[in-house]
Amino acid sequence: MRNWKKLGALAMASLMAMSVMAGCQSGRKSDQATTPAETAKTEESKTETPKTGSGEPVVLRMWGGVPAEAGPQAVCDNFNQLYKDKGIQVEYERFVNDDTGNLKLETNLLSGDGVDLYMTYSTDTLTKRAEGNMALDLSELIARDDFQLTKYFGTLAEAYYINGNPFSIPTKLDQYGIVLNQDMFEAAGIEIPTEWTFEEFREIAKKLTHGEGQDKVYGMFWNSQQDLTYLFTYLAAQTNGGDPMYKNDKETSFDDPVVLKSVELINNMMNVDKTSPTHTDSVTQKLSQESMFLTGKSAMTVGPWIVRSVKDQASYPHDFKTAFAPYPVVEEGQRNYTQGGYGDHLCINPKSQNIDAAWEFAKWYATEGMLPVVEGGRVPASNTYNALEVTEAFVMGAEDYLDSETTQKILITPADNYAVPSITNHIAEVRKIAVEELEGIFIGKQTVEEGMKKAKTRADALLQK
The missing domain is CATH 3.40.190.10 (Periplasmic binding protein-like II)
Incomplete structure (x- = not known):
């Protein structure tokens, strides 16, 4: 990956004004007449929400490497509340992001049992899973719903395509130091x-x-x-x-x-x-x-x-x-x-019996649902989030333990030359x-x-x- 040119530290007011991260989360609107998040919601409403024939909700199984208490459980709780009348619920299972944990995940992916969606944390692993029929090619779903990744994540999203096709939604902006x-x-x-x-x-x-x-x-x-x-x-x-x-x-x-x-x-x-x-x-x-x-x-x-x-x-x-x-x-x-790129690549298991429902969750999570994991240090990659909310969530509960100036400068303020x-x-x-x-x-x-x-x-x- 290429690295990114470092920007200077920005004041909070400047951060609020950044167009790259302007928008809203969970229904809280910015001062703009129409935010990217609202556009996303309008477009997503065109897609019929999947439901089971029996009236029972579709229960998705989402695997990730972050401890549930560090945000993912709150994400699932928020989604389940919003979608309880739409026939979709999600359950979270944590795997340790090491060789043993990834082997356990891939064993379940290949067997077709126990995983509907999951996170991939490196590009070489993403390549392996895409080429090994462990990640769904999202091209048809993206075209069907006009959910163009470049609209929400810029042209950098295309850098994570495998053999020219998207096999994940890049959900996290990685900036390191x-x-x-x-x-x-x-x-x-x-x-x-x-x-x-x-x-x-x-x-x-x-x-x-x-x-x-x-x-x-x-x-x-x-x-x-x-x-x-x-x-x-x-x-x-x-x-x-x-x-x-x-x-x-x-x-x-x-x-x-x-x-x-x-x-x-x-x-x-x-x-x-x-x-x-x-x-x-x-x-x-x-x-x-x-x-x-x-x-x-x-x-x-x-x-x-x-x-x-x-x-x-x-x-x-x-x-x-x-x-x-x-x-x-x-x-x-x-x-x-400046070192960085996109991470937390959200993938769908091609063997899932609930692909449409998994896609609904993936779109919601990437564009609306990530604030609970921001508190655990994960900055959203989508331009649909409000920058002030992201910053406040990132340092929440740790104002005495995180230096806000260097946190903003190194980890949150987007660079203009991404890896x-x-x-x-x-x-x-x-x-x-x-x-x-x-x-x-x-x-x-x-x-x-x-x-x-x-x-x-x-x-x-x-x-x-």
Whole structure:
């Protein structure tokens, strides 16, 4: 995916005025005479709502990776209230978004049992499911109801088509940045960066690292046990754009200078500077962003999907404020993009017995129903939502724990150069090769140069078959 150019921080009044997110939610109207949400409702009313012949409601089974209490259950409750007289109800089942959880989901998809709709969280997994008859091609439904994705999500929606066809509705605007402990930065006399280079980032991590053993506080936690390829998505992509693992569909970029510098940065912080837990410790100790960042054992971490845990004071009590900064780049002025894109791809199981009803829920969720999950840190991708409502929902309950200025600037205010994926050739296999060789680098079995050379040789041979 290409990265996105960062916009400056906007005042709340500016945020309210943004046309890209103007609209309303759940019937609350903006000052516009006709909002996109109202247009959507008018067009959707043309489609007959599905009902069962027996008079019993259609019960949809919706699977997602977000805990029910972090918004999805409230979404379902809202939908069930609105559609109780229209013959559709929805039940939510949570799956853990890891290899085991995704295997469980796909087993149910292939058997045709237990799943009507579900979320997919990465483009390579979306490709796999679309090509494996686990996701419905939405083209006919979109044409039937004139629910053109570009109307609600812009031309970026087309970047997530698989082989030219839409197999999902992209529901979440993903904008990412480094997560940091604002209190630790202030105590160290460090200003929250609005731009920084790899070297500046590395030096700040050193200043924030202190202590020994169980009392050690690390400057950075890379969360590598969850995904070793974060370095492509969140470091190399700032400069190289939307396909950070590829030069073209026949050649990888594993020898690219920015990629090599990104690998080198993480390896140095883990194994030379000791400002980040090693990959071995992250795996063997089963470390997580919550166990490191929210307990004060790291001053920074890699991804803002931790927001829902920041807000969960019952499970993760802490008294510091969380802020956000852009990801660093190799050299000053090198940023070409702001990292991000669309996520939470809502798919329909082609084996579902309730496809029309599932489609009704999918349209409603994407254009009207997402405010409860905004409270858990998920920003709607559709332009039918009111920007002020989104911002208020995002920080609700955590005004003392989330820095509103950097939250708006890094996570909510849309950029004007989104990361657009364009190459999916053998992406799952290419990613697997990268992970294997990166692990060898980070556990000290090979140098950065040796590991990435092997990764390129293996992956390029695969692409050129």
